[in-house]
Amino acid sequence: MEVERDSHTSPPPSLFAETIPIIDLSNPDEELVARAVVKASQEWGIFHLVNHGITTDLISRLKEVGSEFFELPTTEKKAVAKPDDSQDYEGYTRNLQYTEGEVWAENLFHRLWPQSCINFDYWPKNPPHYRKVTEEYTREMKKLSERILGVLSEGLGLQREALKEGLGGETVEYVMRINNFPPNPQPDSNLGLPEHTDIIAIAFIVTNEVPGLQVSKDDHWFDVHYIPSAITVTIGDQILRLSNGKYKNVLHRVTVDKEKQRMSWPVFVDANPDVVIKPLPELNTDNPSKFKPITCKDFKYCRLLKLPVD
Numbered sequence: 001m002e003v004e005r006d007s008h009t010s011p012p013p014s015l016f017a018e019t020i021p022i023i024d025l026s027n028p029d030e031e032l033v034a035r036a037v038v039k040a041s042q043e044w045g046i047f048h049l050v051n052h053g054i055t056t057d058l059i060s061r062l063k064e065v066g067s068e069f070f071e072l073p074t075t076e077k078k079a080v081a082k083p084d085d086s087q088d089y090e091g092y093t094r095n096l097q098y099t100e101g102e103v104w105a106e107n108l109f110h111r112l113w114p115q116s117c118i119n120f121d122y123w124p125k126n127p128p129h130y131r132k133v134t135e136e137y138t139r140e141m142k143k144l145s146e147r148i149l150g151v152l153s154e155g156l157g158l159q160r161e162a163l164k165e166g167l168g169g170e171t172v173e174y175v176m177r178i179n180n181f182p183p184n185p186q187p188d189s190n191l192g193l194p195e196h197t198d199i200i201a202i203a204f205i206v207t208n209e210v211p212g213l214q215v216s217k218d219d220h221w222f223d224v225h226y227i228p229s230a231i232t233v234t235i236g237d238q239i240l241r242l243s244n245g246k247y248k249n250v251l252h253r254v255t256v257d258k259e260k261q262r263m264s265w266p267v268f269v270d271a272n273p274d275v276v277i278k279p280l281p282e283l284n285t286d287n288p289s290k291f292k293p294i295t296c297k298d299f300k301y302c303r304l305l306k307l308p309v310d
């Protein structure tokens, strides 16, 4: 779900005084919350949500079932492996090589929604309650994502449904990715994920307590601190394009740790593959379109092969 930019192998230190916005969704002043979401999306392309309504119990159970899966012997994880000849991204993959510049991660990808797109062959059968927990989390994610997309739509001066509709309405896809970054004896030579922007619309991320995510703003790298029970939201390429550049697709990367295992659980909200990704037409009465219309599937194809899009 990401495209590599230049792969720097040894990340420079990244401590600056500015911090990533933290937004309390339970604040009764909805206008204030909306302004904070819009500002963070314009300036950073990333923000943390606290008091977002998804219980810590559910998040803990999600993390438990994912961790249990990655603790299984490799042969068992391969029960849901991405087939070698697959053109799609679903399934378990493993890139654990010490070679300089290689990524250091194992991942599991599978669709969550709409129901017609789910292929349970890629959902772990072990632990047995993986499915139940993940389905519960999906329902909550959908509600949260629709709320945030609504706020972002209104921030563009449009109807609440505008971004959701622009991504395919009820056919918008929700995708789970679980990233496991085991301890790496030479963390300066490998990255968990090279710097990239997400080729999807928006991501909702929970992680374990080990830091590692870094984001770029104004040519500086910032550490994204772990905030227990927060959900971190990142804006991807599709929202950049639908908003005609108003919302920023955040450039980010993940470092690895010498001793500690890091895990993250992004849920990606992704346009329907046949939808034409283009600045929402209502936006362009004054401003010319900055991006060429392109179907979501062609957009991803170009980005993954590093072909020009515009």
Ligand SMILES: O=C(O)CCC(=O)C(=O)O
Pocket (backbone or CB within 6 Å): 001, 002, 177, 179, 193, 198, 205, 207, 213, 252, 254, 263, 264, 266
């Ligand atoms: O591990 C993280 O915090 C972010 C993961 C990420 O950027 C991705 O999966 O695209």
Ligand SMILES: [Fe+2]
Pocket (backbone or CB within 6 Å): 002, 196, 197, 198, 252
């Ligand atoms: Fe990413």
